[in-house]
Amino acid sequence: MNLADMLCYADIDQLARIADTYRCECSSHSKNELIQTILSTVQRRDVLESRVEDMSLEDMRFLNSLLFEQRASYSLEELTARAQSAAPEPATPEAVPPPPTPTPAKTAGRKRSAKAKAEAPPPEPDNSARAAIARFKRFGWLFSGFSHQTRFLYHVPEDVKRKLQDAIDRRFRQSLETRGEPAAYRDERGLIEDDVRALLEFARDNDVPLTADGVMYKRQLQLALDRMAIVEAVPGRSGWRFGYGRRFRDYPDRFSLLYDYAVFEKWLQEWPDRLELTEEGKTRLADKGRMDPAAVYRFWLRLYKNPVPNLISLVQWVSRLAEEWTTVESIERILLPLVRPFYYDAPQDVLRKRVLGSMMHLGLLMWGETESGESVVRMTPQGRKIVAGNEIRFEDRLTWAGSSEYGG
Numbered sequence: 001m002n003l004a005d006m007l008c009y010a011d012i013d014q015l016a017r018i019a020d021t022y023r024c025e026c027s028s029h030s031k032n033e034l035i036q037t038i039l040s041t042v043q044r045r046d047v048l049e050s051r052v053e054d055m056s057l058e059d060m061r062f063l064n065s066l067l068f069e070q071r072a073s074y075s076l077e078e079l080t081a082r083a084q085s086a087a088p089e090p091a092t093p094e095a096v097p098p099p100p101t102p103t104p105a106k107t108a109g110r111k112r113s114a115k116a117k118a119e120a121p122p123p124e125p126d127n128s129a130r131a132a133i134a135r136f137k138r139f140g141w142l143f144s145g146f147s148h149q150t151r152f153l154y155h156v157p158e159d160v161k162r163k164l165q166d167a168i169d170r171r172f173r174q175s176l177e178t179r180g181e182p183a184a185y186r187d188e189r190g191l192i193e194d195d196v197r198a199l200l201e202f203a204r205d206n207d208v209p210l211t212a213d214g215v216m217y218k219r220q221l222q223l224a225l226d227r228m229a230i231v232e233a234v235p236g237r238s239g240w241r242f243g244y245g246r247r248f249r250d251y252p253d254r255f256s257l258l259y260d261y262a263v264f265e266k267w268l269q270e271w272p273d274r275l276e277l278t279e280e281g282k283t284r285l286a287d288k289g290r291m292d293p294a295a296v297y298r299f300w301l302r303l304y305k306n307p308v309p310n311l312i313s314l315v316q317w318v319s320r321l322a323e324e325w326t327t328v329e330s331i332e333r334i335l336l337p338l339v340r341p342f343y344y345d346a347p348q349d350v351l352r353k354r355v356l357g358s359m360m361h362l363g364l365l366m367w368g369e370t371e372s373g374e375s376v377v378r379m380t381p382q383g384r385k386i387v388a389g390n391e392i393r394f395e396d397r398l399t400w401a402g403s404s405e406y407g408g
Helices: 005-010 012-021 031-042 043-052 057-067 074-086 104-119 125-139 158-174 191-205 218-226 251-265 278-285 293-304 312-319 328-338 348-362 381-389
Strands: 153-155 184-187 266-271 274-277 365-369 375-379
Touching: 005 031, 012 031, 012 125, 012 184, 012 293, 031 043, 043 158, 057 074, 057 125, 057 251, 057 312, 057 328, 074 125, 158 312, 191 218, 191 251, 191 266, 191 274, 191 278, 251 266, 251 293, 251 348, 274 278, 293 312, 293 348, 312 328, 312 348, 312 375, 312 381, 328 348, 328 375, 348 365, 375 381
Parallel strands: none
Antiparallel strands: 184 365, 266 274, 365 375
16 A cells, blocks of 8 residues: 555544654644645655655664565564664673772762763663654554554555655665776676585485584585585684574585575485485486576575574665676675674674675676776676565574574
8 A cells, every 4th residue: 555545544643743743734633634745745755865864773774674575564563573673783891981990089979970970771672662663653654554454563655665765775876886897707697506406416426424413524525515616615613603504604605505405495304324315306306497596595585584684675775786886895885884793793794795795606696806906796687586576574584493503
């Protein structure tokens, strides 16, 4: 439903609050006049752009969680969870300056002063989330249900959603930097599907024993990696590795993704002492047709949404912004405020390695370097089609057996 339809169903109190938010000059007692005035005001390009420009980072994150879904309604609990996930990161202990050490003669006075100047505690997460929902209702971006079945649900007007996308897009493009086609670039379209097949063939042609932890021995792993189109080194044991899949701790980034995908599709079976190709895997190998790259993409979204909750909106913005060869630096400048750190992964690591890097491996994105050494990326035609045509819910995460192992 569009804004005009939802305004017709809204009660006059909500209409009056929306009109007051936008400082509309009209009678607060005439529903028809309120609707007409709100429509003419809210849909103005300059009004939306001003609202977007003044938006807090938390509200921008919350809004982005709603913009790229086709679903019709949200429960209060779902909206609250999204608003909470958009809250600012808690300050690290190092970032909080230690209190001054009082001298013995003035201890009591300093204690009283400290109490008097103590800052108010931050709002509780639930209160902050509900305040964000209330703001969006006043903006005319969220409406309560209008029937007995939907009265406890919330809706986003479709035309408002599109206009907000365009307004944010225009704001982002002010900082976007494009370049000409680089002399060399990586285009991995089709390679991850080919390497899934190569992994299945490896399991078919070899005895693959597993350790007590269910992991391939290093020699077997290296033999499997040698069959891959993209060279990756076996990860060492010194750094932290968790959160991005069941076997992310033990296998290289790209290989762990396609390995987890093969297990998820039940093409591979991990027994306590060995890895085997299943009957479904044999059927997959017998089918000479290409695997569906969109299926791998949807799996990746669900797998990486635990450490990167707003992954869907980040991918959508990359797809919009990287229509031409675009500098990675400018994309980072635009999108990093929307990215939260994940343990030892700083926001830049999350965006560059986990989002952009994975999109390149999935064939969604080409990655090149200009003569001056700038990293540039551009969406592939296949990538734009896959991103536009495939959707998962914000709450949709993997629930298959073992998906939570190692935080994945």
